[in-house]
Every structure is written in C-alpha cells, then in structure tokens.
Amino acid sequence: MSQSTPSRNPARRVFAWEYKDATYEETRGDGDRSPNMVLLPTGQWAHRVFLVGSLVDIVDDPDSENYIRGELQDPTGRFPIDAGQFEPEAIANMRQLDPPEFVAVTGKAVTFSGDSGPVPKVRVESITDIPEALYDSWVKDTAEKTATRLTNFSNDANDAAALAAERYGTDLEQYRDAAIEATEEVQEIIREEMAETEPDPDASPTAPGVGQD
Amino acid sequence: MTDIKHQDHVDEVREALESAEKDGISVETTDEAISNAIEDHRQKRVDPEDAVRYVSRSLLREAGADNPRQYISGGSNPSPPSGVNPQLTASQLEEEGEWIEFIGTVIEAYDPSYSEMDQQGRLADETGTVRFVSWQNSGFETELVTGETYRFDPVVTTEFDGNVELKLTGTTQAERLEGDDALGIDPDTYTETIEGVLVDFQDQMGLIERCPNETCRRVLQDPTVCPDCGEVESETDIRTKAVVDDGEDSWTVFLNAEQTDSLAQLTFEQAEQLVEKYDYTGVVKEYIVSQLHGEYIRFHGRDRGRSFNVSDFELLNPPSVTDLENVKQELEQLP
Numbered sequence A: 001m002s003q004s005t006p007s008r009n010p011a012r013r014v015f016a017w018e019y020k021d022a023t024y025e026e027t028r029g030d031g032d033r034s035p036n037m038v039l040l041p042t043g044q045w046a047h048r049v050f051l052v053g054s055l056v057d058i059v060d061d062p063d064s065e066n067y068i069r070g071e072l073q074d075p076t077g078r079f080p081i082d083a084g085q086f087e088p089e090a091i092a093n094m095r096q097l098d099p100p101e102f103v104a105v106t107g108k109a110v111t112f113s114g115d116s117g118p119v120p121k122v123r124v125e126s127i128t129d130i131p132e133a134l135y136d137s138w139v140k141d142t143a144e145k146t147a148t149r150l151t152n153f154s155n156d157a158n159d160a161a162a163l164a165a166e167r168y169g170t171d172l173e174q175y176r177d178a179a180i181e182a183t184e185e186v187q188e189i190i191r192e193e194m195a196e197t198e199p200d201p202d203a204s205p206t207a208p209g210v211g212q213d
Numbered sequence B: 001m002t003d004i005k006h007q008d009h010v011d012e013v014r015e016a017l018e019s020a021e022k023d024g025i026s027v028e029t030t031d032e033a034i035s036n037a038i039e040d041h042r043q044k045r046v047d048p049e050d051a052v053r054y055v056s057r058s059l060l061r062e063a064g065a066d067n068p069r070q071y072i073s074g075g076s077n078p079s080p081p082s083g084v085n086p087q088l089t090a091s092q093l094e095e096e097g098e099w100i101e102f103i104g105t106v107i108e109a110y111d112p113s114y115s116e117m118d119q120q121g122r123l124a125d126e127t128g129t130v131r132f133v134s135w136q137n138s139g140f141e142t143e144l145v146t147g148e149t150y151r152f153d154p155v156v157t158t159e160f161d162g163n164v165e166l167k168l169t170g171t172t173q174a175e176r177l178e179g180d181d182a183l184g185i186d187p188d189t190y191t192e193t194i195e196g197v198l199v200d201f202q203d204q205m206g207l208i209e210r211c212p213n214e215t216c217r218r219v220l221q222d223p224t225v226c227p228d229c230g231e232v233e234s235e236t237d238i239r240t241k242a243v244v245d246d247g248e249d250s251w252t253v254f255l256n257a258e259q260t261d262s263l264a265q266l267t268f269e270q271a272e273q274l275v276e277k278y279d280y281t282g283v284v285k286e287y288i289v290s291q292l293h294g295e296y297i298r299f300h301g302r303d304r305g306r307s308f309n310v311s312d313f314e315l316l317n318p319p320s321v322t323d324l325e326n327v328k329q330e331l332e333q334l335p
C-alpha cells in the first residue's frame, strides 16, 4: 500500500454511484511530487481513474478556447468530465467526439466547489471512442475491484477505509448493490445480444414462410 | 566534548553524508548533533541501526537531496533477525523491514546502478519475482550466479520505488541448492504475466527515427546525429510506448513495429500513407492511441519493476454471462 514516489499513481476503477460521493480531497505524502488524491468511500485513495461508459454530453463553450466539459454515463450513474488549458490534446479529442458514443477515459480524480460543497469530477488526460465490448470488460473489472475494496474495508491496517468511515460514515451496502446491479445490467445486455445473433435452435431461419417480425 | 555517544553510528551517518557530496549535496552539522539525533530516536524505542537511516535521510533531505536513500548503504537493517524466520514466497512479500527465509532462482543479474552497489538482479520462485540488491562493504560475499537457486536465511526486505525487494547483507547466509532442491526455473524461458489496461501513451512513439547501428538502435531526436555514434543516416521505425495499469500498479511497455501492427492494425506502409495524407508525423501516434487506449491486454515477459519487457501478449476476451455471475456472487457474499 505504499504511496512512495516517484512511481506513477495507478488509475482506480470505480462506478459513478460511488464516485459521486468521493468529495474528500487531500494532498498526500511530502515533497515536491505529493499528489492530490480523492478518497473513495469504499476506502482507497485515487489520484487517477480509468472509466468506460457512454459519453452523453459535450459542452464546448464557444467563448472559451481552453475549456470543455462533458458527461459520461456508466450503469450506475454519471461522471462529470472536463479538460482545461493544460490538456490541449484532451480538448481536441473531446471536440471530435459526437455523443452518444462509447468512450474510455483516463483522467485525474479531482473535486470542484459546487453550491453545496465539493463535487468530484474527472479531469481528462486521454479520451477515445471504443468498441462496445470494452464496456463489458470494464464493468467486470470495476465490480471486481469494488468487491476487493469492500472485502478489505474492515482490515485494521486500512487507514484509507478508517478515514472514509470517519469522513463519509460509509454505508457499504449501497456500493455493493450498485456493483451488483451493474453486473446484472451487462449480463442482460449480453443475453439480448446473443438472442439477436444466435437463432433459436428450434426455429428454421432458412425455411420459407418464417415471419420477419 | 570527549566521548560521544553512539560513535559508530555517528560514523555511519557521516559515511552517508560523504557519499552525497559527489552530487554536490553538503550537510553542515556536528558529530554531537548527529549523536543527539540518534539518542532522540533511541528514547523513542528506535534501534540506533535504524536511527542511522532516519537521521541520514532527514539531513540529506534538508540539504536538498531528492532521493536520500541511494546514499544510505550499510548499517541500516531495520531490526535484527529473531531466530526462526518465516519462509515467504515472492507473492507474499508485502512488508518492508521483515527478516525472512527466501528460496529463489537468479533469473537476471544487472550492472549496479550506483558505485556503492555490489550486485543487483531478480530472483524468481513459483509465485513471482523479486528484486535483490547487495551493497559494497555490506559483508555479503557470495557471488550469485544466474540460473542457480539459493536459500537466503535470514534476509531482510526493504522498499524501493514502491516495490518490496530483498537486501543481502553480512547477516545473510546464501546456500546454493542443487539437484532436486533447486527450483527448476530456466532463466532463458522464464516469463511472468501482467494484465491491465493501456491507460496512457508516452513521447517518442509512433513514427520514430533510430540510429542504424545494429548495436545501438537508439531513438534519435535529430535524424542525422546519434549522441553515441555521431553522424548517421537514421532509419524510420514504428513503436508504441504505453502504460499498462491494473488498478494497483502500472508498468511502461514498449511494442515494436510488428507488435504494434498486430494490436493496432497499422502496417508501416499504412503509417506512411497517413503521414502523407495529413502531412504530419504525429498522426501515427494519434492513430495508435485511438486504436489502443482502453484495451484490456495480458502481457507475457519480464517484470522490471517500473517497466515490463514484453515477449508476447493477447487481447483479453470480453466477459461472458458466467464470468459476470461469478463476480456478482462474490459481491453478494459480502456482509
């Protein structure tokens, strides 16, 4: 669990339902490289996140050359995303995307000041459109990592979890349920796709007279 | 002041400070101040051996050293071994400062990174690999041979770059295991596996210029000059330099032109056509990123800590309904 620099901070996997509650942000460690981190309610520090979902909104303010924002939806909720003057490539790439699209986002976990306190968002480092199948891989990956965090939450040595419990009064059950619902939704989608592509073995699609409805 | 407490340990701190001087880091302090600092630690139940490390580190950091650890070699074992040490496998190594027994085969030995370093390399067992290091004058005398299996007992774990490694010292006994006792790991064919997402891409990838000398192959900023070989006529090549991230750790991987083609479906000819069409070399990197960012990939090769040497890889299949059912059940069983 070492945060020792200068290793690169890994990109955490988290569902939108959990991320929306990650309002506590802190500069971790000492020295010049001390990274900014948000605390996930299930007890893990995140400097970076990796997300996959449907890009559902892009707002490109014509008055501001150096700022663009959008919204990414996963099976559990939505992530606010944006890019600013230090991410010119991300701005250019976001301008080329046309919602709704499946996208993968690597970005920094940060918060901004909302009307009623800090709100977590993701500052985009990389964003690309992707094939739909990656969405399924990400949901499985994220559900597994959520399960791992929930399993480790009550470990004595888990300082991040202790702080999450103190700051958020974390109700673990809702994050578990959101992860379960996400896996169920993807299972349903896969079943539907299979039903569309694989003909019913009892039917005879080549036989004349089969309905087309 | 005639007699100074902890004189031996004060000398060890002095050694660390002196070894930093070659990098222009100088610390103004007195032996008495060092001695007092060590005594302050002792009163907080810190062994003087450990205090040497903490005091040196703090003095060097105050003097502006970015990585004080590199100057601190001998005399910094966390705590002495206590009789019987647990035998741990590579995958069980998580804590620094533990005295353990470890059995592993040397799969690689590389040149020391600092002049004070004696040997370094990687050891493998059935569960994974771990880096080992020994420092000059540490008292560890065994010359480790690649391909041989050793039992190290006792050996202490330390932490470097966020990874746990083994530090071989004078206390460490290294016994070579032979015949059936050896692990049967062949350094020439040994591979490790990592699975993760390509989350980031770095500079000097896409269409690049290389030094044409077979033994050099350096990537050049200026296609007419190699910093090592002088004036050259560069060769154009394609490569990918990406970050693989599994959510806990990340590694830099390099993929050559053939590997890049097999993942991103981009031949050399197609890359050249892209450059011609857009009149811009950077388009090749952009194309590769657009194809590969977010992909889940399993890599086989050698773990080098921060980077991973790729020999082979495959794209991970998207999950089946059953795969998702397994995760769902794991979640449902949680309290």
Ligand SMILES: [Zn+2]
Binding pocket: B211, B212, B213, B216, B217, B218, B226, B227, B228, B229, B230
């Ligand atoms: Zn050269």
